[in-house]
Amino acid sequence: MSALAAEPSAATHEDADRDAATKALVLTTAERLFAERGLRCVSVRDITAEAGVNLASVNYHFGSKDTLVFEIFRRRAAELSRDRARMLHEAQARHGGQAPVREILAALMAPPLLWSRPGHPRRIAMQFIIRARGEGGEAVREAVGKDVSHLRPFVAALIAARPDLPPEEVHWRLHFVLGMVHNNRVAEFERLHVLSEGLTRDGDTEALLNRMLDFAEAGFLR
Amino acid sequence: MSALAAEPSAATHEDADRDAATKALVLTTAERLFAERGLRCVSVRDITAEAGVNLASVNYHFGSKDTLVFEIFRRRAAELSRDRARMLHEAQARHGGQAPVREILAALMAPPLLWSRPGHPRRIAMQFIIRARGEGGEAVREAVGKDVSHLRPFVAALIAARPDLPPEEVHWRLHFVLGMVHNNRVAEFERLHVLSEGLTRDGDTEALLNRMLDFAEAGFLR
DNA sequence: TCCGCGTTCGAACGGACGTTTGAAGAGATT
DNA sequence: AATCTCTTCAAACGTCCGTTCGAACGCGGA
Structure with a gap:
């Protein structure tokens, strides 16, 4: 761990594309x-x-292969979190600060779904994030597990939207919603299509998002 | 790939524990x-x-490490499927053939949750199944992806319980439920506990199962 | 022109891994 | 006792991998 090769030039601020x-x-x-x-x-x-x-x-x-993986993951995960946060903020602005449950959940669900659409500039990035979440080494796993700060605004918004629920219950339901979101992998969709014998066809992201929102909203508004 | 070492003895039928x-x-x-x-x-x-x-x-x-992994997975996955099928059958028997949605979902959710409880004889097996689902090689992934036969009785039961829904919709909702189930990994629980700052405490499997059932049933009965 | 520094390059190091091999052991059968 | 078959054993084989090394390169500044 002694001496590591110096970071090259580092440009003026952080953009390392110019010289490298x-x-x-x-x-x-x-x-x-x-x-x-x-x-x-x-x-x-x-x-x-x-x-x-x-x-x-x-x-x-x-420095190392692991660092490379972590570097890519860090950038993309932050980007995704920003996308979600922006959607949440917009929803809150639309409703004078208090967004309804459905729009909070939409801010959580929509970005990863939209990124996965064919042709989206972040499609590869989204696939990478999913891979890294499951196959990543210690660094990635720690980053995923410990960094939950980007979820806090969603917890707060959900608690505010359902002040009658115990915060504990809100956390559990958020856990269920995240399970639904994380399950949207290519392999799982193929499995579903085999099971339904072609009845379920993907491609219509909008429809899938609405289905997910219907399901999750019903579970949350219960 | 030519000659492979012969399967040792193979006992009388299939149980290879006696001699090996x-x-x-x-x-x-x-x-x-x-x-x-x-x-x-x-x-x-x-x-x-x-x-x-x-x-x-x-x-x-x-024969190989991959075959060993697949062998363990095949046995345990079949065991889990049998457990689920038995619960479904019992629920149907209790209701004269037509089990309600909640009990169908319970048959799907309860076995993996119960197996994960500390002290359960299948606790390690359940952890292995979860690992193998994500990290398994080609053989395991194919087995998971293509073998959906054990889910068909559940699809049929759900369609019978909600004949007003298009079968397509039932398949999607089942997909969401499976997402909830598959998300119950150790790492995800820890993440949730960090997020809720200790508010959510695991250990009470019964309560978690009921929470999941409440959420999923609401989404399904919508 | 020469020097210094960041970068690229080919080559190799050292290790971990799955797998194979051929001999040795053990137990039943003839 | 001799033979055969299944199993165990120590030792190695070949491969792939992440990483390191030292020399060469290119270019801007003294």
């Missing part, structure tokens, strides 16, 4: 490969070969 | 280690060392 095209190339290539094949099934050699850069680039720019 | 104590020991040790540390983080050497058997035992008795 290699670093940005590694970031995007790694994210895509990780999203496609999973974290463990993509080696540093796969990434550097696909990106057309030298093998040592990953360790030079990021 | 080693095989059974590998099975239980591997299941426990896999459940504790994850599939990728447990090597064949870890298993054989912990079990006190020779390194080659795994390949001799199971």
Whole structure:
């Protein structure tokens, strides 16, 4: 752990794209490969070969493979949290500070669903996040487990929307909702389509979101 | 891939415990280690060392590490499915063939929850199943994804209980319920406890099951 | 021009892993 | 006792991986 290769240049503030095209190339290539094949099934050699850069680039720019994974995850997770927070804020603004349950849940559910749509610029990022949540190493798992700060505004909004419920109950119901959201993986959809023998067809994200909201809202308003 | 070591003895029917104590020991040790540390983080050497058997035992008795994983998973998953099916059958028997939604959902939710309780003989098995679902290789993933036959009785029961709903809608709602169930992992509970600052305390499985049933039933009866 | 610094490069290191091999052991059968 | 079969054993094989190393490169400033 002694001496680590110095962070290259670091530009003026934080944008490392200007001088290090290699670093940005590694970031995007790694994210895509990780999203496609999973974290463990993509080696540093796969990434550097696909990106057309030298093998040592990953360790030079990021220190280690784990750090690279964590770096990508940190950026994307923060981005997703911002998206959710913005939707919540908009909903609260629309209702004079007190958003109804359905719109709070929509702010929680919509971003990951929308990001997963084909053609969305964050589609790969969303797949990566899902992969990293399940397959990530110690660093990612800690980041996911301990950083719950972005959920606090949602808890507060839900408690305010249902002041008659014990806060304990609100937390449990939020847990159930998050379970519904996290279950929206490609493999699970395929499983559902096999089970329903083609009856359920994905692609209509709007309809799925409404179905989820109907279900979750009913559970929450009970 | 040519010649594979012959399956040892195979006893009279299928029970391989009589003559091969080693095989059974590998099975239980591997299941426990896999459940504790994850599939990728447990090597064949870890298993054989912990079990006190020779390194080659795994390949001799199971052919490969992947086959060993699949073997454990197949047994436990079948066991869980049987448990669920039995609960569903009992519920239907109680109501003259037509079980209400809540009891159908209980048959789906209760077994994995009960297995996870401290002290339950299938606690380790349940943790293994959860691990294998997420971290399993091609074989496990295919088994999970394609084998949906054990869910069909539940679909049929739910459609019968809510004949007014389009079958498509029933399938989607079942998908949501399964999301709730699959989210009951140790890491997620810890995350919830951090978020609620100790307000939510686990241990009371009965209460959690009732909470889940309340939530899911409301979403289903909507 | 020369120097310094950040970056890239090819090559290798050291280790962990799943798997294979061939011999040795054990127990029943002939 | 001899033979056969199933099982166990120690030792290694070959591969893939993350990481490190030292030299070369390119370029802006003295």
